[in-house]
Amino acid sequence: MTESFQGKVAVVTGGGSGIGRATALAFAKQGARIVVASRSAESGEATVKAIENAGGDGVFVRTDVAVSVDVAALVKEAVERYGRLDFLCTSAGTQPTPGPMLDETEEAWDTTLDVNLKGAWLCMKAAIPHMLKNGGGAIVHVAGATGLVGFPNWTSQCAAKHGVVGMTKAVALEFAKQNIRVNCVCPGLVRTPMLEALAGGAANVDSMGSMEPVGRLGRPEEIADTVVFLCSEGAGFITGHALPVDGGMVAQ
DSSP states (O other): OOOOOTTTEEEEEEEHHHHHHHHHHHHHTTTTTEEEEEHHHHHHHOOOHHHTTTTTEEEEOOOOOSHHHHHHHHHHHHHHSSSOOOOOEEEEOOOOOOOOOOGOOOOHHHHHIIIIIIIHHHHHHHHHHHHHHHHHEEEEOOOGGGGGGGOOOOOHHHHHHHHHHHHHHHHHHHHGTTTTEEEEEEEEEEEOOOHHHHHSSSSHHHGGGGTTTTTOOOOOOHHHHHHEEESSSGGGOOOOOOOESTGGGGGO
């Protein structure tokens, strides 16, 4: 990708690791200034350090995306530090332990919906007014294959991610004439710390590649490059779309 995002500003939630970190680095590679949001100061600062080591400009803001005052502070910091906001990628998420729907607790349900769905909604509410002042912007949510098809024993995750897809379409239509594009990417199985934790360790993740039609796990950088493309002028006619980046998983 050769497009430059020089002078542009991107907020990336969940930027401390996995897809979020890869996305922050991918934006920075294109010249954007990056605001990294994460609940973990250690991991968020590590992402900023990686951006700076690559010659980029970034700042970390500790953020719980399920808390409205945190999200408001995140966007305020972005605008006050860099003067504008052009791109938003909501990569922050939580992965519940899979299990029967009847066994899932109300607390687990609330946490999943709060982080994965409400968090993305709060981020848009805070970011869009500033994008409108700039004359437009681009938003990309990270949903997942669980946002496109059902998986048994993943009730709250499917509910949250299907909600993200539906919300993407609704907000895209609402702001289409105001030059704000809203899309989401729907990754399959991607080698991230979250997947490793879910699998019970890095060694157990390797065998999961066989679940993908392409025979391997995705790389965070592959998702990140897709996010950056959806924010680029090359994707200027794409909005309200849920794009599988999943090795063919949902095509089965």
